[in-house]
Amino acid sequence: MPRTFSPLAENQVNIPARGEVWVFLIEIDHASLSDPIRLVNNDETLVVNGLVYLPVGVQVAIPDENPDELPQVQMAITDVDRAILTKLRDIPTQNVDRPTVSTRLVLTATPESVEAGPFVLDLLQHTRDRSTLKLTLGTDNIVRRPFPAYDVLPQFFSSLF
Numbered sequence: 001m002p003r004t005f006s007p008l009a010e011n012q013v014n015i016p017a018r019g020e021v022w023v024f025l026i027e028i029d030h031a032s033l034s035d036p037i038r039l040v041n042n043d044e045t046l047v048v049n050g051l052v053y054l055p056v057g058v059q060v061a062i063p064d065e066n067p068d069e070l071p072q073v074q075m076a077i078t079d080v081d082r083a084i085l086t087k088l089r090d091i092p093t094q095n096v097d098r099p100t101v102s103t104r105l106v107l108t109a110t111p112e113s114v115e116a117g118p119f120v121l122d123l124l125q126h127t128r129d130r131s132t133l134k135l136t137l138g139t140d141n142i143v144r145r146p147f148p149a150y151d152v153l154p155q156f157f158s159s160l161f
Helices: 007-014 082-089
Strands: 022-029 037-040 046-048 051-055 057-061 073-078 100-107 114-128 132-138
Touching: 022 046, 037 082, 082 114, 082 132
Parallel strands: 037 051
Antiparallel strands: 022 037, 022 100, 046 051, 057 073, 073 132, 100 114, 114 132
């Protein structure tokens, strides 16, 4: 399915010397956080609809298309503030209540206009050192869920028996 972009984004894609910068807006959200952690892969702070996105460096490794396993995205975020690392340390990544990571692609000239996304994935695992945060993003493994979800018993489904 073809993706539709705004006229400004189409012009930026088609001209050789691009004047605008494409950035990813990243939000890490969880019930235990009062506000989501908002990051942008840019060298300066970006304000979008009154929300402040802090500048960080982002590297993303797209997974291979292996039919035998669910894809997982590896994201490395550099120059992370210590306060953000402290917030993430206390967030659980168990199966029941995982944090979500939402990513949107925007132009810095019109950050309110989302060109692609939001792409929402679960935060499966995170590791950190002094200034780098490594995230493993993916989805719930629905293949291993029991099907049907309910037991088909005569007392519940009498018309089947």
